Amino acid sequence: MPTLRQFEAYLTVVDEGSFTRAAQQLGVSQPGLSQQVAALERELGASLFSRLPRSVSLTPTGRALLPHARASVDAAARATTAARSVAGTSAGELRIAAVYSVGLGLLPGVLTRWRADHPGVGVRLLEHRTAETLTAAMQGGQADVGIGPTPTGWRGRVRVLGAEELVVLLPAQGPPDIRGHEIALQRLADVAWVQYGAGHELSAELDAAAQAAGFRPKVAVRTEQTAMAPQLVDAGIGPALVPAGIVPSSFSGRIARPVPAVERELAATTGAEPDTLTSRFVALLARSAVLMPPHVAERLS
Structure with missing residues (x-):
């Protein structure tokens, strides 16, 4: 059965576009990375990449595996974060997906407060050009909380920010x-x-x-x-x-x-049962989000 380490190696090659950059990103040797990908290919019985002179491209098998590998790695990260939260530890990682224009205005001040209260929690910011890609990322389990225009038909929790x-x-x-x-x-x-x-x-x-x-x-x-x-x-x-x-x-x-x-209208979206860290962040966001900065409000008054 494929391992998370193999999935992570494969996904990093996909994201970086080459084995060399992927190895640098993961802090491993290129032969070691190649061995992880080769082991995954043997497990699946098919090649995942077409090796080009300066880059790599996904084979049909590689493309078919992509969403499932991401979901597996993301699920493992969520499980780790949830377990640490329940155990009362201050470690973990919070993954925030935001539309470009929303994250730029809302997040810097909120993240300053969050980091002061949760210095051991890492934050990964995933930015999206449109609300549609943001929603798709949330549906695919790629983030713990999404921040953007209020989606329609969302099956998880929605916290309207204003x-x-x-x-x-x-x-x-x-x-x-x-x-x-x-x-x-x-x-x-x-x-x-x-x-x-x-x-x-x-x-x-x-x-x-x-x-x-x-x-x-x-x-x-x-x-x-x-x-x-x-x-x-x-x-x-x-x-x-x-x-x-x-x-x-x-x-x-x-x-x-x-x-x-x-x-x-802007909102924060989560899954139906967000973990403790995610719930705390959404509560802080709802309390602290500034939709109209004082310096702009003053010039409009």
Whole structure:
């Protein structure tokens, strides 16, 4: 029967794309890693990888094994964490899956508090471009808690964190004028926006908001990095629609609420019976999550 060590070796090669980098990541020799993968291939009776000159690719057998191997390794990690929690130890690992734009705004402050109270607990942050991939990761057992837009039809536990406002950022100079800290989105129909990459959660938010206002946004530049949007606006590239929580205090441009308002409900999701560590983290998140930073609220008041 395959062992967890063999699965971990195989998964690391998949994630790193080569035996050399996988061996470095695991801190083992390349021959030792190759022996683990070879033993797994003998157990399964088929090759898992096609060896290429500079990389490796999965065979059909390798692709079929992938979700099951991940589930096995993740289940073992969850079992270890749960056992340590029940035993009252302070060790373990918490795996947090979050949508890019949500994690950037919510998690730094919450994790500071968490680490102060649980210094022996490791944290693995798994970031996702969309709510759909986040939900799929949670369904596959790849994380203990998911943080993002509230999913529909989730069969585990859902802890609603509140409604997050999305705000419009504009360069410090140039039209249009802002009155009363609000701006009608249709006034920005003819300007080119700072937009996100296709498939990014916030790209869909801007497209939907613009469509509701009667236009399709022109694009000045696309970025995959959520944190880059305020910087590009500050550089005068164009406006951007961003979650209030990611606006840095150093942002020197203008901030306005869009009309009509753009909001999304955020939630933390877990399995039906989360372990002690996960439950503690969700409780802390619900108490401490800041959806509207004081420096943004002050500029909008």
